[in-house]
Amino acid sequence: MRSAGDAAPGAGVLEDRFGRVARDLRVSLTDRCNLRCTYCMPAEGLPWLPTAEVLTDDEVVRLVTVAVERLGVREVRFTGGEPLLRRGLESIVAATTALRRADGTPPETSLTTNALGLHRRARGLADAGLGRVNVSLDSLQRDRYARITRRDRLPDVLAGLAAARDAGLTPVKVNTVLVRGVNDDEAVPLLRWALAEGYRLRFIEQMPLGPHDAWDPSSMVRADEILGALRAAFDLTPVDSARRGADPAQTWAVDGGDPDGGAVVGVIASVTRPFCGDCDRVRLTADGQMRDCLFARHETDLRGMLRAGADDAELAAAWAAAMLRKGPGHGISEAGFRQPERPMSAIGG
Numbered sequence: 001m002r003s004a005g006d007a008a009p010g011a012g013v014l015e016d017r018f019g020r021v022a023r024d025l026r027v028s029l030t031d032r033c034n035l036r037c038t039y040c041m042p043a044e045g046l047p048w049l050p051t052a053e054v055l056t057d058d059e060v061v062r063l064v065t066v067a068v069e070r071l072g073v074r075e076v077r078f079t080g081g082e083p084l085l086r087r088g089l090e091s092i093v094a095a096t097t098a099l100r101r102a103d104g105t106p107p108e109t110s111l112t113t114n115a116l117g118l119h120r121r122a123r124g125l126a127d128a129g130l131g132r133v134n135v136s137l138d139s140l141q142r143d144r145y146a147r148i149t150r151r152d153r154l155p156d157v158l159a160g161l162a163a164a165r166d167a168g169l170t171p172v173k174v175n176t177v178l179v180r181g182v183n184d185d186e187a188v189p190l191l192r193w194a195l196a197e198g199y200r201l202r203f204i205e206q207m208p209l210g211p212h213d214a215w216d217p218s219s220m221v222r223a224d225e226i227l228g229a230l231r232a233a234f235d236l237t238p239v240d241s242a243r244r245g246a247d248p249a250q251t252w253a254v255d256g257g258d259p260d261g262g263a264v265v266g267v268i269a270s271v272t273r274p275f276c277g278d279c280d281r282v283r284l285t286a287d288g289q290m291r292d293c294l295f296a297r298h299e300t301d302l303r304g305m306l307r308a309g310a311d312d313a314e315l316a317a318a319w320a321a322a323m324l325r326k327g328p329g330h331g332i333s334e335a336g337f338r339q340p341e342r343p344m345s346a347i348g349g
C-alpha cells in the first residue's frame with residue numbers, strides 16, 4: 001500500500017501490478033559462506049562470484065541510496081552468503097544509517113548472519129548504527145550443529161549471540177530450520193533456551209532453494225507439526241494478527257508471557273501458509289542484480305547500468321519499472337514449479 005511519506009517531491013515507490021509496495025530491501029553482500037548448512041550448500045561449496053562482478057562498497061551504497069532516497073525503502077537488511085565475511089560491512093552500515101528518506105526519516109537496518117565472528121564485531125556494528133540482528137542456529141548440541149553446518153563452531157555462535165544482545169542489537173531473533181530426522185526433536189529445548197536468554201526464536205519451514213536433492217515436500221517439517229510439538233510443553237496464545245503486517249512470522253505468546261517483553265515464538269510457514277499476498281520485499285544480489293522475488297526466474301542488471309554511467313534518476317526509473325514483472329507469489333505448490341537457478345546463498349536469504 002502507498003502511504004503519506006510517498007507524497008514528498010521526487011519520491012517514487014516500488015509498486016507491483018498487484019498493488020504491493022516494496023519497503024524492505026534485502027541486500028546480499030557476498031555469496032560466500034564459512035558454513036555449509038546441508039539444506040543450503042553442498043559440502044564443497046559453490047562456484048563463488050568472481051571479485052570483479054561483485055559490487056564494491058561504494059556501488060552497494062549508491063544503489064541503497066537510490067532505494068532509500070528515491071524509492072521509499074524503509075528497511076535495509078544485509079544478508080548473504082555470510083555478510084560478516086564482507087570487510088566493508090561496518091562502513092556500508094554507517095553509510096546506510098546516514099541516509100534519509102524523502103520524509104526525512106532514516107532507514108531501519110538489520111543483519112541476518114550465522115554469527116561466526118560476531119562476538120568481535122557486534123559493538124562496532126552497533127556503533128555504525130546497525131539496528132538489530134537475526135542469527136541462524138539449528139541445534140544446541142555441538143556434535144549435531146557440526147553435522148548440520150559441517151563445521152564445529154557452536155561456541156562461536158553462542159558467543160556472537162550474547163555479544164549482539166550486550167551491544168543492544170535487539171531484539172535478537174534466532175532462525176531455526178528444522179529438518180526431519182536431524183533436529184526436529186529440538187523445538188522445545190531450543191524455545192526454553194531462547195526464552196531464558198532473551199532471544200526471539202522463529203522456526204522456519206524449509207523451502208526448495210538449496211541443493212536440488214535437499215528438499216522434499218513430504219519430508220519438510222511443517223508449521224502445524226512444529227506448533228503441535230511446542231503445545232505439548234507450552235501454552236501458546238496467538239499474538240494479534242493485525243500487528244503482523246508484512247512480517248513473515250506468525251507469532252505466539254508463550255505461557256501467558258508479555259509478547260512485547262519477548263516471551264514469544266514465531267513460525268515462518270513460507271510453504272504451507274505463504275505470505276506472498278502481503279509481500280513488501282525486493283532484493284539486490286552481491287553482483288548487483290535486482291530481484292523482485294526470492295523465487296524469481298528473472299533479474300534486472302542494475303550493476304551494468306551503474307557501471308555504464310546511469311545517474312540516480314535513471315537507476316530509480318529502471319528499478320521501479322522492473323517491479324512490474326513481479327509475480328503474485330512463489331508458486332511452490334503449483335504444478336510446473338521450478339527452483340530459481342541461483343541457490344538462496346547467492347540470491348541473498
Ligand SMILES: Nc1nc2c(ncn2[C@@H]2O[C@H](COP(=O)(O)OP(=O)(O)OP(=O)(O)O)[C@@H](O)[C@H]2O)c(=O)[nH]1
Nearest residue numbers: 079112134173175204247248249268270281294349
Ligand atoms: N517466502 C519468503 N521467505 C523468506 C523471504 N526472505 C526470508 N525468508 C525466510 O524467512 C527467514 C527469516 O529471514 P530473516 O532474514 O531472518 O528476515 P525476516 O524474518 O524477514 O526479518 P524480520 O522478521 O524483520 O526480522 C529466512 O530464513 C527465509 O527462510 C522471502 O522473501 N520470501
Ligand SMILES: C[S@@+](CC[C@H](N)C(=O)[O-])C[C@H]1O[C@@H](n2cnc3c(N)ncnc32)[C@H](O)[C@@H]1O
Nearest residue numbers: 040080081082112113114136175206207209349
Ligand atoms: C541464506 S542464509 C544467509 C545469511 C546467513 N548466512 C545466515 O545463515 O543467517 C539466511 C537464512 O536462510 C535460511 N535458509 C537457508 N536455506 C533455506 C531453505 N532452503 N529454506 C528455508 N530457509 C533457508 C537460513 O537458515 C538463514 O536463516
Ligand code: SF4
Nearest residue numbers: 033035037040081114
Ligand atoms: S544458511 Fe547461511 S550459514 Fe548456512 S550455508 Fe547458507 S548462507 Fe551459510
Ligand code: SF4
Nearest residue numbers: 276279293294329330
Ligand atoms: S516468495 Fe516472493 S512474493 Fe513470496 S514473500 Fe518471498 S519474495 Fe515475496
